[in-house]
Amino acid sequence: MPGLTQPPQAITGPAVAAGPVIAVxxxxxxxxxxTALHDVSLTVARGEIVVLLGxxxxxxxxxxxxxxxxDRPDTGTVTVLGATVSRLRGRPLRALRxxxxxxxxxxxxxGSLTVLENVLTGALFRVRGPRLxxxxxRRDLQLAALGxxxxxxxxxxxxxxxxxxxxxxxxxxxxxxxxxxxxxILLADEPVASxxxxxxxxxxxxxxxxxxxxxxTVVCSLHQVDLALSWGDRIVxxxxxxxxxxxxxxxxxxxxxxxxxxxxxxxxAELGAIETELGTAPDEDGEPDEQGELDLQxxxxxxxNRR
Amino acid sequence: MTLTLExxxxxxxxxxxxxxxxxxxxxxxxxxxxxxxxVVLVTASVVSLISVDISLPQxxxxxxxxxxxxxxxxxxxxxxxxxxLYLTALTVGLVLLGTLFAAVFSVPLAWLAAANTSPGRGxxxxxxxxxxxxxxxxxxxxxxxxxxxxxxxxxxxxxxxxIHSIGMISKMFADAIEQIDDGPRLxxxxxxxxxxxxFFSGVLPQVLPSWVATVLHRNDINxxxxxxxxxxxxxxxxxxxxxAFKSLNYSLGLGIAVVIFALCVVMEIVSSAVRTVMLGFAPxxxxxxxxxxxxxxxxxxxxxxxxxxxxxxxxxNAVWGTLAAxxxxxxxxxxxxxxxxxxxxxSYLPETAAKFWPPSFGAYDAPVMLAAMGETIAIALAATxxxxxxxxxxxxxxxxxxxxxxxxxxxxxxxxxTIRGIPEIILAIVLxxxxxxxxxxxxxxxxxxxxxxxxxxxADSLEEVRPGPEQALxxxxxxxxxxxxGATAPQGMKALIGHSFYMLDTNIRAATIxxxxxxxxxxxxxxxxxxxxxxxxxxxxVLMILVTVIMVEGLAVWMRRVFR
Numbered sequence: 001m002p003g004l005t006q007p008p009q010a011i012t013g014p015a016v017a018a019g020p021v022i023a024v025x026x027x028x029x030x031x032x033x034x035t036a037l038h039d040v041s042l043t044v045a046r047g048e049i050v051v052l053l054g055x056x057x058x059x060x061x062x063x064x065x066x067x068x069x070x071d072r073p074d075t076g077t078v079t080v081l082g083a084t085v086s087r088l089r090g091r092p093l094r095a096l097r098x099x100x101x102x103x104x105x106x107x108x109x110x111g112s113l114t115v116l117e118n119v120l121t122g123a124l125f126r127v128r129g130p131r132l133x134x135x136x137x138r139r140d141l142q143l144a145a146l147g148x149x150x151x152x153x154x155x156x157x158x159x160x161x162x163x164x165x166x167x168x169x170x171x172x173x174x175x176x177x178x179x180x181x182x183x184x185i186l187l188a189d190e191p192v193a194s195x196x197x198x199x200x201x202x203x204x205x206x207x208x209x210x211x212x213x214x215x216x217t218v219v220c221s222l223h224q225v226d227l228a229l230s231w232g233d234r235i236v237x238x239x240x241x242x243x244x245x246x247x248x249x250x251x252x253x254x255x256x257x258x259x260x261x262x263x264x265x266x267x268x269a270e271l272g273a274i275e276t277e278l279g280t281a282p283d284e285d286g287e288p289d290e291q292g293e294l295d296l297q298x299x300x301x302x303x304x305n306r307r
Numbered sequence: 308m309t310l311t312l313e314x315x316x317x318x319x320x321x322x323x324x325x326x327x328x329x330x331x332x333x334x335x336x337x338x339x340x341x342x343x344x345x346v347v348l349v350t351a352s353v354v355s356l357i358s359v360d361i362s363l364p365q366x367x368x369x370x371x372x373x374x375x376x377x378x379x380x381x382x383x384x385x386x387x388x389x390x391x392l393y394l395t396a397l398t399v400g401l402v403l404l405g406t407l408f409a410a411v412f413s414v415p416l417a418w419l420a421a422a423n424t425s426p427g428r429g430x431x432x433x434x435x436x437x438x439x440x441x442x443x444x445x446x447x448x449x450x451x452x453x454x455x456x457x458x459x460x461x462x463x464x465x466x467x468x469x470i471h472s473i474g475m476i477s478k479m480f481a482d483a484i485e486q487i488d489d490g491p492r493l494x495x496x497x498x499x500x501x502x503x504x505x506f507f508s509g510v511l512p513q514v515l516p517s518w519v520a521t522v523l524h525r526n527d528i529n530x531x532x533x534x535x536x537x538x539x540x541x542x543x544x545x546x547x548x549x550x551a552f553k554s555l556n557y558s559l560g561l562g563i564a565v566v567i568f569a570l571c572v573v574m575e576i577v578s579s580a581v582r583t584v585m586l587g588f589a590p591x592x593x594x595x596x597x598x599x600x601x602x603x604x605x606x607x608x609x610x611x612x613x614x615x616x617x618x619x620x621x622x623x624n625a626v627w628g629t630l631a632a633x634x635x636x637x638x639x640x641x642x643x644x645x646x647x648x649x650x651x652x653x654s655y656l657p658e659t660a661a662k663f664w665p666p667s668f669g670a671y672d673a674p675v676m677l678a679a680m681g682e683t684i685a686i687a688l689a690a691t692x693x694x695x696x697x698x699x700x701x702x703x704x705x706x707x708x709x710x711x712x713x714x715x716x717x718x719x720x721x722x723x724x725t726i727r728g729i730p731e732i733i734l735a736i737v738l739x740x741x742x743x744x745x746x747x748x749x750x751x752x753x754x755x756x757x758x759x760x761x762x763x764x765x766a767d768s769l770e771e772v773r774p775g776p777e778q779a780l781x782x783x784x785x786x787x788x789x790x791x792x793g794a795t796a797p798q799g800m801k802a803l804i805g806h807s808f809y810m811l812d813t814n815i816r817a818a819t820i821x822x823x824x825x826x827x828x829x830x831x832x833x834x835x836x837x838x839x840x841x842x843x844x845x846x847x848x849v850l851m852i853l854v855t856v857i858m859v860e861g862l863a864v865w866m867r868r869v870f871r
Contacts, residue, residue: 068497098499108494112512116615121508125499130507134615159616174494181498 020079021046021185021217022067027076029062029241036062038241039076044219049211051232051249052221053257059241060221064187067219068100069093081184098125101178101216103207105190107170111163115154115173118162119145122180148176152206168199175206186211188220192227204231225257237261341869344862345804352692355685359750365742373741376557383562386547393641395570398543400638401461402533405468406526407635409476410518416473417480418506423489434477442474443856445816447535447823448849451837452663454540456655461642464541468529479521480514487513523578531571531730535820539837544570552736564733572728579724662842669836669844676832680851682746683828686821687814689750694757694814695807701758702765708777709769709791723766727759735821746827753814753821761810768802769795801870808863815859819852 022044029037037059044050052060065071066078069085078085083096101122109118117134123141124131131137137145149155152172157165162173171191178186188207192200208231211218222228228235229249237245237260245260385391418424420434446467453463492509500508537545544567551560615621668676703709705719735752742748776794785793822830829848836844 070493070497094499094501096499097497100497102494102497104490104494106490108490110491110509110512112515113508117508121495121500122498124495124501124504124508130501130503132507132511159618159621161620177494177498 020044021081022219023077023079024063024066025077025079027063027066027073027078029066029071029073035241037066037073040238040241040243041076042236042243042246044217046217047215049208049218049231049233050220051228051235052219052238053223053225053228053235053245054221054238055223058238060238061189062241063238064102064189064219064221067185067187068097068102094125098181099184101181101183101186103171103174103178103186103188103191105193107167107174107194109162109170109173109177111161113162114159115149115162115165116142116145116158118173119148119176119180122177125181145176145180148179149173151179151210152176166199167195168202171195171199171203172206175203175210179210183216185217185219188218190221190223193223200227225254229254229257338869341866345866348688349692352688355689356692356750358685359689359746361689361747361750369742372743376740380557380561382558383565384558385562385566386559391566394544394547395566396637396641397461398533398545398567399530399570399574400641401464401541401543402468402526402529403634403638404461404642405465406472406476406522406529408465408469409472409525410522412469413473413477413480416477417484420477420481421484423487423492424484424506424510434481438474438477438481439857439860440474440853441470442478443816443853443860444471444849445819445852446471446532447539447820448833448845450536450541451539451845452659455662455842456652456659457645457648460645460648461542462644462648464533464536464543465642465644467536467541468533472525472529476521476525480518483514483517483521484510520582523582527571527575527578527727530574531728534567534730534732535823538823538834560736564736568729568733571730572725575724575728662840663846665843666846666850667843668847669841671832671844676829676847676851679829679832680848680855683818683822683830683852684815684855686746686750686753686818686828687811690753690757690814690818691807691811693750693754694761694810695803697754697758698761698765699803702762703769703791703796705762705766706769706795708772708774709795711787719762720766723759723762725759726755727763729756729759731756731817731821732824735824739825745825748825749818749821749827753817756817757810757814760813761806764806764809765799765803768806769799771802772798804870805863805867808859808866812856812859812863815855816852 020043022042024040024042027037027040028035040059040063042063052063054060062071066073066085067080069088072086080096081099083092085093085096088096110121114134120131120134120137120141123137123145127137127141134142146155146158149158152175154165154169154172154176157169162170165173174191186207191207192203195203204227207218207220210216220232222231229252232249234248235245235252235257236243237257239261245257386394416434416438419426419430420438422431425431425434449470450463450467453466457463487510491513492505495505495509533541533543534545534548537543537547537549540546544563548560548563548567551557551563701719701722705716705723707713707716710716710719731752734755735748738748738752742751772795776798777790780790780794818828819830819833822828822832823834825831829851833845833848836842836848
């Protein structure tokens with residue numbers, strides 16, 4: 001039975017090289033009156049696939065933003081790839097951001113640019129000066145971008161405007177943009193929260209596949225327990241900006257997760273909210289979530305292949 | 308009753324949720340003060356209107372002047388075709404380059420002034436204030452200064468138009484930046500891009516259509532304004548017209564005026580067509596161009612994905628881009644800019660600056676100048692109230708939800724476009740012929756010219772009101788006029804106040820300029836001071852205008868805040 005905040009070292013399998021690529025130590029962050037993160041500590045080893053689980057407003061996005069230097073902690077330190085993020089400014093910060101790919105819930109593509117131009121913005125940190133249109137990018141960068149688009153299955157859409165694509169396609173462009181950085185770490189903030197179940201399954205499978213192929217370290221925030229259990233290697237649960245759960249997904253069931261949340265939650269109203277939002281409450285027809293059903297097969301086999 | 312019939316409108320629902328709701332209502336005393344100010348302003352306008360002394364009988368009496376005048380003019384004449392073509396191209400090219408100059412320099416200012424890209428609050432306030440200050444100096448004054456510093460030619464005109472336009476363009480650019488979706492910009496930052504890269508890849512593609520529309524709109528305004536620049540020696544149709552009138556060759560002067568009017572209307576139509584395309588909707592792919600492209604075998608898909616295919620969108624962009632580049636190159640060629648002047652300019656700068664400083668009242672004493680400034684303000688107020696009255700009628704009938712049928716709307720929209728096309732200066736010149744020199748001509752010219760702008764703004768605002776209350780009144784059996792008075796007009800009231808202040812602000816600057824051709828007010832002294840080389844007096848007059856415009860601007864900001 002996995003306990004609360006189990007040390008992460010215990011779950012890193014032998015296949016994963018030692019040495020954390022992400023180390024968060026005692027980070028607290030407040031925005032005005034609200035505390036977004038409270039004394040959060042977390043280390044992630046190279047090649048780990050970690051899910052941040054929590055309700056909206058639990059601090060998942062803020063934590064991810066700290067890992068890319070988009071937010072700075074009030075107290076505590078964030079170390080990514082050996083560099084203390086909060087101390088970086090200017091060029092070194094941009095170099096670090098280049099090593100860290102970011103996939104967003106709302107995709108955040110420039111709709112009026114072509115798909116290819118959007119992917120190429122992932123290479124901006126490697127070129128000097130601004131770029132407008134395609135001419136500005138070297139041919140080898142353009143070919144690399146087309147390669148990444150092929151990888152996510154959208155090569156034929158390369159010269160289409162990004163806002164003409166469906167949500168699932170746009171998110172795959174977002175992934176290609178992150179890949180364009182040749183990142184060592186991939187951060188994903190609720191990457192499928194705006195997608196339909198089918199596209200969600202495709203996008204999640206794609207992220208996992210790419211992560212394993214390229215040996216990426218992945219930190220991905222999600223709010224469905226089913227999806228988190230089937231997809232990740234390790235779950236870090238956040239509640240009100242605090243880590244309440246940190247354990248391997250192997251052998252973990254939905255009930256376990258809910259029990260842990262139950263232990264730290266005193267109000268029944270909040271537990272109800274957790275059950276609804278994390279997707280653990282049974283549906284009206286008694287079936288588990290469609291999403292969980294769709295995903296389980298794919299991700300379990302992907303994980304088995306890796307081990 | 309009104310509530311039951313009200314349906315949420317998809318577009319409108321978004322805007323209302325996006326507007327941050329004030330948690331507490333503004334204190335009442337401020338609202339009372341603002342209301343009182345409004346009453347005072349309206350009273351002052353009416354008093355001004357009376358003081359300007361526009362009497363219909365007198366105008367009818369002076370109509371004989373006009374007929375006699377036109378008898379003497381005979382038929383209007385034009386310059387030789389070749390010369391006319393050259394002058395037209397020169398005027399268009401000069402205005403275009405000036406507007407382009409402003410567009411380029413507005414980009415950094417807009418970047419500083421937009422809340423989401425500005426490096427700091429201090430920069431933001433500085434950039435916004437700079438915009439207002441630049442806007443307050445009339446382009447004629449700038450042209451006067453630049454004509455002093457440069458040998459005669461096109462450069463003074465280009466710089467005067469360019470610098471003056473930065474004020475408006477940078478504000479519109481900044482507003483556009485503030486309206487973008489910030490997500491993509493931050494995503495690009497998250498990928499390690501510099502601020503400059505972030506701007507080019509994340510901001511520029513989003514604002515470009517709206518920026519092009521702004522520049523085209525400003526170009527129309529500048530074309531109309533370029534006529535007056537001729538009076539202080541800037542080359543083009545305006546200069547030829549001023550020569551013609553000065554040498555009492557009215558037939559030629561009016562001929563050139565007609566050409567300018569036609570040019571303005573044509574430009575207005577062209578730019579409004581381009582704006583519609585730019586801001587509009589996804590291409591239909593069924594236009595003439597599309598059919599042509601399909602016939603010559605461009606399908607938009609190529610087998611080789613590694614090369615950018617010539618899709619419809621790419622061809623269209625390339626054609627428009629090339630055309631724009633050719634027009635700019637043509638403008639530079641026809642303007643025959645003396646680039647050397649830009650180098651020698653700096654050596655003249657201290658000498659010229661010394662002529663303008665310190666300010667003084669020159670041969671006049673302070674009360675005379677203040678009275679002249681007061682006259683300018685009176686003209687602006689009187690013109691604004693006249694415009695307002697006319698615009699309420701014409702603007703309302705040009706609104707889709709007020710006009711009895713689409714043809715009435717189209718008719719009044721056409722009236723508005725035509726009025727907008729007439730340069731105020733030409734109106735003033737014609738009116739001076741009819742009513743004689745003085746404040747009357749200036750006031751009526753401004754009042755008529757203003758209808759084109761205020762009428763359009765009002766019509767647009769009325770079309771944007773929520774249709775719910777209108778439907779409710781109609782369902783209750785109200786007449787068309789009752790629906791208008793009970794639902795449409797009250798909802799458009801706030802917008803009308805805002806637009807009227809904008810009109811007043813524009814009119815104060817325009818009233819100054821009209822003084823140059825004998826329309827009364829401080830402009831007359833400005834022209835005299837400039838021609839008599841009394842540059843210290845020019846500075847004084849400019850400072851008076853600056854203070855007035857900034858005060859009106861401040862008043863408008865306050866009113867908008869209180870009556871939100």
